[in-house]
Amino acid sequence: MTVTNLKPQNDLIQIKRRKLGRIPSKIGGLLDRYFQLDQQKKALEKETAQVKSEISGLEELIFAKFKKEDIHGTRGKFCQATANPQIVPVAEDWEAIYKYIAKGKNRERFDLLQKRLAVTAIRERWENNVKIPGVGSFEKMKLSVRKIKG
Numbered sequence: 079m080t081v082t083n084l085k086p087q088n089d090l091i092q093i094k095r096r097k098l099g100r101i102p103s104k105i106g107g108l109l110d111r112y113f114q115l116d117q118q119k120k121a122l123e124k125e126t127a128q129v130k131s132e133i134s135g136l137e138e139l140i141f142a143k144f145k146k147e148d149i150h151g152t153r154g155k156f157c158q159a160t161a162n163p164q165i166v167p168v169a170e171d172w173e174a175i176y177k178y179i180a181k182g183k184n185r186e187r188f189d190l191l192q193k194r195l196a197v198t199a200i201r202e203r204w205e206n207n208v209k210i211p212g213v214g215s216f217e218k219m220k221l222s223v224r225k226i227k228g
Contacts, residue, residue, distance in 0.1 A: 109223065112221070112223060113223055113225065116223060140159065141161065144161050175190070179191070195213065200213060
């Protein structure tokens with residue numbers, strides 16, 4: 079699909095208003111609404127973390143019961159479950175892994191790694207004026223918001 083009739087900023091603002099509902103017109107009001115939503119998100123994330131922790135604990139108990147009863151699955155009133163073993167790779171010798179990848183022809187072994195740069199390591203090198211071939215940069219704006227005491 080090709081978009082040819084793009085109007086400037088106004089259309090973008092209208093689209094965002096439809097998604098956000100009523101938004102304040104003044105910057106202070108925008109910041110306050112941002113802060114309220116951020117606090118709501120943090121509360122939900124805390125609740126989600128607690129639920130995930132409980133799920134993880136229950137999963138451990140379920141696997142222990144499966145092992146004790148020598149079963150691979152069962153059912154309750156609302157669901158059924160089966161234990162499905164999976165083999166998961168673990169790096170035990172990074173140097174050996176890198177050598178293996180480097181020996182590959184036509185870079186066919188680089189698929190063993192995820193394509194992500196280590197931001198902290200790169201920033202440290204940049205601070206020491208080290209240029210890294212193939213690494214660029216762009217400026218990303220981050221909004222820093224803190225609660226006003228009082």
